[in-house]
Amino acid sequence: MYFATDIANFLACGHISTLERNQSEGKLTKVIYSDPGAELLRKLGLDHEQKYLGELKSRGLTVTEISTDTLWSVAAEATREAMAEGVDVIYQATFLQEPWGGRADFLRRVETPSALGNWSYEAVETKLAKSTKARALIQLCLYSELVAAIQGTEPERMLVVLGRGAQPEEFCVQRYLAYFRKIKREFLAALEAKPATYPEPVELCGVCDWFPHCDEQWHADDHLSLVAGITRNQRKALVEREVRSVAKLAVFELPPTPKIERIAPAPLSRIREQARVQIAGREQRKPIYELLDPQETRTKIPRRRKEAISEDKEAATPEAGTESLRGLAALPVPSSGDVFLDFEGDPFAFEQGLEYLIGTVTINEDGSPIYDSIWSFDPGTEKQSFVEFIKHVNERRERYPQMHVYHYSPYEPTAIKHLAGRHGVCADEVDEWLRAGLFVDLYRVVRQGLRASVESYSIKKMEPFYGFTRTVPLRDATSSLQAFETVLALGDHPAEAQEILRTIADYNRDDCVSTWRLREWLETLR
Secondary structure (H helix, E strand, O other), rough: OOOHHHHHHHHOHHHHHHHHHHHOOOOOOOOOOHHHHHHHHHHHHHHHHHHHHHHHHOOOOEEEOOOOOHHHHHHHHHHHHHHHOOOOOEOOOOOOOOOOOEEEEEEEEOOOOEEOOOEEEEEEEEEOOOOOOHHHHHHHHHHHHHHHHHHHOOOEEEEEEEEOOOEEEEHHHHHHHHHHHHHHHHHHHHHHHHOOOOOOOOOHHHHOOOHHHHHHHHHHHHHHHHHOOOOHHHHHHHHHOOEEEEHHHOOOOOOOOOOOOOOOOHHHHHHHHHHHHHHHHHHOOOOOOEEEEEEHHHHOOOOOOOOOOOOOOOOOOOOHHHOOHHHHOOOOOOOOOOEEEEEEEOOOOOOOOOEEEEEEEEEEOOOOOEEEEEEEOOOOHHHHHHHHHHHHHHHHHHOOOOEEEOOOOOOOHHHHHHHHHHHEEEEEEEHHHHOOOOOEHHHHHHHEEEEOOOOOOHHHHHHHHOOOOOOOHHHHHHHHHHHHHHHHHOOOOHOOOHHHHHHHHHHHHHHHHHHHHHHHHHHHHH
């Protein structure tokens, strides 16, 4: 029996069907990891369903609940009987029409005649999200087809009930059904043909249970996707020239003859050199790096520490041409007042998003890191937290005029600009910070200053170079972040999720401390 999830997965990744088929034939075993965060998400999703169920009952509607603890065929027959009776709402409506099955969160009665009588039903799904995703529409299209097979009339609408008490979103079934039937036919044809597929990296990989299996295959095959920064189009162009592995790319002759039309010389050289360093690190069994040619920075060398004016006594004056500094040359002279910053945010909370944690690390006189966190659970406290952060940094600048704010990737300065615009506060201060060159993006420094034997330049991948060990496993941190965003989506009070908050704070502290340790390592390289 196939479900809507199977079609959605097939649309996102053509290789999943092959993996699922191999599993059903006993050729593969899916490794299931214990994921407390995922369990919490499921619980919160059920809570969302129950809240909507309670709301329907409070309206005085008659609700028939279909048991999920019985045989699928029994539940499907109970659903048919409830539809024939014409009840207002059917909860956990179950369908069985070979080879398809499904279980809709709700069916609601509408006064449109059908084979059932003067009424018919439309499918309703509850989703913890800010907006309706394609997967939800695929589910609803299948349920609408299965409903039509019972009542003899195609439903006019299908509905999604999002989080935070939003009104159900209505979608016209006819607008989506033709495309749904197309991908359903392609799904069935692929099952029949059993095509040879390969696990090309896609967005779904980040949440797919099969990811460990595919990742193992990529490493076994030395797949080109392991080259840091390579694009899918570049991989396709290289495969056409029989360059199918990292090792082959590492020794690919430049310039190529004939020329590769779809890859310009500069990016081709970049990915070839990246592959070469990764292979060297693999052969030496240790992380290695190369400093890029100083001529590539195209800038003057910044003044050294001994030439610096005491930051405690003199006002900071941005150097002319600072904005053109590249690589290690973009590192300012370290200051006792430097701040290492990391934000945690949810782009879907409260319609406009929420930066719910501002974490900073400063360095004590004894050289130990001091971590501070400012939490926000709603837009009002977000504004207060932002003003508090701006005030804290400005007070620190008065004491340490040469200080800078370090971060990894452009997210933090972008978020700060958005917060100033969103709340209409501190715009002048933020503008002055930007003009003064207060922010230092260490991701930019790393990418322009060195080439490392890593499969990606995330800060987590760079940590072996400076010996940083995290206190929170990344899997636990990711689960907690996802669970917290779900709490926000439900509208529950986040302060009650104490265990999740502690894990997120520890993860945020790791990011801030890692940013500091990275800066220290880069300074030794400079």
